[in-house]
Amino acid sequence: xxQLNQSPQxxxxxxxxxxxxxxTSSSIFNTWLWYKQxxxxxxxxxxxxxxxGELTSNGRLTAQFGITRKDSFLNISASIPSDVGIYxxxxxxxxAGNMLTFGGGTRLMVKP
Amino acid sequence: DAGVIQSPRHEVTEMGQEVTLRCKPISGxxxxxxxxxxxxxxxxxxxYFNNNVPIDDSGMPEDRFSAKMPNASFSxxxxxxxxxxxxxxxxxxSARGLGTxxxxxxxxxxxxxx
Numbered sequence: 001x002x003q004l005n006q007s008p009q010x011x012x013x014x015x016x017x018x019x020x021x022x023x024t025s026s027s028i029f030n031t032w033l034w035y036k037q038x039x040x041x042x043x044x045x046x047x048x049x050x051x052x053g054e055l056t057s058n059g060r061l062t063a064q065f066g067i068t069r070k071d072s073f074l075n076i077s078a079s080i081p082s083d084v085g086i087y088x089x090x091x092x093x094x095x096a097g098n099m100l101t102f103g104g105g106t107r108l109m110v111k112p
Numbered sequence: 113d114a115g116v117i118q119s120p121r122h123e124v125t126e127m128g129q130e131v132t133l134r135c136k137p138i139s140g141x142x143x144x145x146x147x148x149x150x151x152x153x154x155x156x157x158x159x160y161f162n163n164n165v166p167i168d169d170s171g172m173p174e175d176r177f178s179a180k181m182p183n184a185s186f187s188x189x190x191x192x193x194x195x196x197x198x199x200x201x202x203x204x205x206s207a208r209g210l211g212t213x214x215x216x217x218x219x220x221x222x223x224x225x226x
């Protein structure tokens with residue numbers, strides 16, 4: 001089946017640093033989404049991208065839908081301890097019943 | 113508003129026992145999903161329902177797994193008999209539709225099979 005390659009798998013950074021993570025695929029997606037999973041919780045949607053080339057911000061988070069429709073990245077600026085968690089990218093294809101394909105996740109750890 | 117409610121939050125059981133996980137989706141959501149999360153395989157879609165009807169169960173690992181949705185406010189995922197390799201966090205999620213890609217996840221049920 002189709003796969004999303006998400007990198008890095010984990011990051012350990014200092015509070016205040018910026019973070020960048022990305023997701024790539026061999027397949028085209030109509031929608032890219034980024035979810036965050038806090039420890040002990042379920043994933044929560046952070047940002048959704050619906051057009052190739054779209055750049056969307058949500059507070060300190062910025063995400064982009066790659067122009068080829070095969071990739072997306074998420075940036076977090078000025079990280080804080082509560083950014084800790086697992087970040088998942090997800091792709092959605094209308095010709096696949098709009099089901100989501102999730103990446104493997106990026107585990108973010110922030111040192112105060 | 114209440115989110116997706118799952119129970120139990122944690123279950124420890126012995127191999128061979130029957131396990132039943134429960135989910136109450138958000139009211140008004142027409143779609144319900146069951147996911148399994150493990151370190152090795154990440155988030156895997158097991159099955160999803162639309163208006164209480166199972167649409168795609170191709171992700172269900174084997175016949176030991178079954179899921180039902182008897183009404184719009186309740187679903188179960190059953191494993192019988194359970195095996196140690198079933199140990200994982202099982203998430204239920206619901207959605208109003210599929211167009212936006214936004215799923216609302218419950219807090220998960222952590223299953224440990226000894």
